[in-house]
């Protein structure tokens with residue numbers, strides 16, 4: 001919980017303003033949510049509350065060298081706003097795109113920056129949430145009320161990344177930095193750098209600094225799958241040559257990419273060995289026959305169990321081939337004054353150690369929730385399609401996809417929330433919550449996600465904090481865009497799972 005959070009024991013404040021909807025977070029999901037409200041529920045009063053000083057969320061927080069998307073922007077972009085740049089985009093390009101969405105749709109007037117929500121209380125008597133927080137610039141408390149909370153706060157804590165505790169860290173004489181809080185004054189020119197980790201972040205930082213450092217080592221405990229490919233989309237380029245309208249190009253290229261991804265995902269389950277060989281073949285093509293691919297780039301898990309990082313133009317591998325970057329697959333015994341002592345007995349010298357070791361899972365924005373005076377424990381709720389939670393009124397959460405672009409789901413949830421708000425209006429209902437139906441009562445309750453299928457560290461570390469899932473599709477976040485794109489729009493809002501009053 002943030003240091004300056006309002007303690008639960010403090011006296012409740014009085015709301016000074018009321019909004020039909022409050023959106024938490026001005027990242028890609030929150031800005032998308034505002035667009036959908038404008039389009040589908042005109043006349044709805046809303047505000048977006050954002051802790052940081054500007055919009056962008058992930059793309060504002062992360063400032064490490066090379067910061068870029070690892071999925072293509074045709075699908076990571078919104079369905080309603082054509083993407084016209086290269087498929088893999090820098091954080092700055094993504095923010096420019098978001099700025100255009102904000103300007104073109106007059107969303108800026110609704111955003112309140114430097115407003116961190118610490119506490120939200122539901123009152124059944126008033127059928128509303130009271131939201132309290134602190135203005136991070138002045139330290140002043142604020143208090144607003146709303147009929148509906150649209151949670152677009154992402155899934156990890158923005159204030160700091162996750163760094164494991166290794167023995168001897170205090171002995172290290174150089175600098176230890178986490179990519180999520182990359183210091184402005186850090187200059188790695190001519191330095192020896194060790195990057196711990198092998199996910200998308202490590203694979204981005206390593207090539208981004210390779211040219212200026214003396215040497216950069218990517219230290220991994222175990223290898224990851226990578227897809228090296230040209231940062232271009234041939235179909236989009238062809239359609240542009242034919243002067244096809246950008247709106248059409250966006251839609252056609254999205255469909256092509258989503259089709260190809262569906263085929264790839266299916267094959268990863270049905271013929272994992274073949275897919276593995278293809279992925280390794282891509283790496284081999286860059287590193288040549290003499291490189292020890294078996295040791296450094298052959299994961300023990302089957303493809304798609306963790307997100308597969310895209311390496312645009314093979315830049316990571318080009319750095320390795322040029323001798324400026326190298327990969328060490330080993331385990332850390334301890335930190336030393338000069339660097340890192342490995343379990344193999346080898347010592348890696350470093351001036352700077354970058355811990356690309358992931359995130360702290362953040363359940364619903366580190367906000368303390370209360371329902372009619374009782375603290376809410378999300379782990380005791382059951383999720384309705386990863387969007388709503390049993391016993392939690394008037395709230396939806398945008399939790400995107402891991403195997404497909406996050407924003408595909410932000411758009412689907414956007415349509416769902418707008419449909420739900422209109423339905424409530426038609427029914428003159430002030431409250432909606434989901435509840436298990438009689439036929440669901442004996443349903444086994446399982447952890448939020450099946451870790452056999454997807455198991456990144458931040459999720460497995462925080463699984464006990466997340467809502468439960470059932471064994472029916474309605475009560476799961478299935479991570480399956482290809483079925484949800486039809487299922488979510490078809491949800492019957494008068495199903496017994498929705499309780500109104």
Ligand SMILES: Cc1cc2nc3c(=O)[nH]c(=O)nc-3n(C[C@H](O)[C@H](O)[C@H](O)COP(=O)(O)OP(=O)(O)OC[C@H]3O[C@@H](n4cnc5c(N)ncnc54)[C@H](O)[C@@H]3O)c2cc1C
Nearest residue numbers: 025027028029051057058069070071117153154365405406
């Ligand atoms: C480095 C990195 C690269 C990624 N690349 C991709 C990619 O290529 N493709 C992909 O699909 N996914 C990617 N992801 C996942 C990514 O986080 C999501 O795709 C997406 O950006 C999440 O958007 P969001 O708006 O839901 O949440 P976020 O981007 O996390 O934004 C949430 C916002 O909510 C604010 N907030 C949180 N709590 C509060 C509170 N209590 N009060 C007020 N404001 C609050 C935060 O300050 C933040 O600005 C990446 C993640 C990281 C970290």
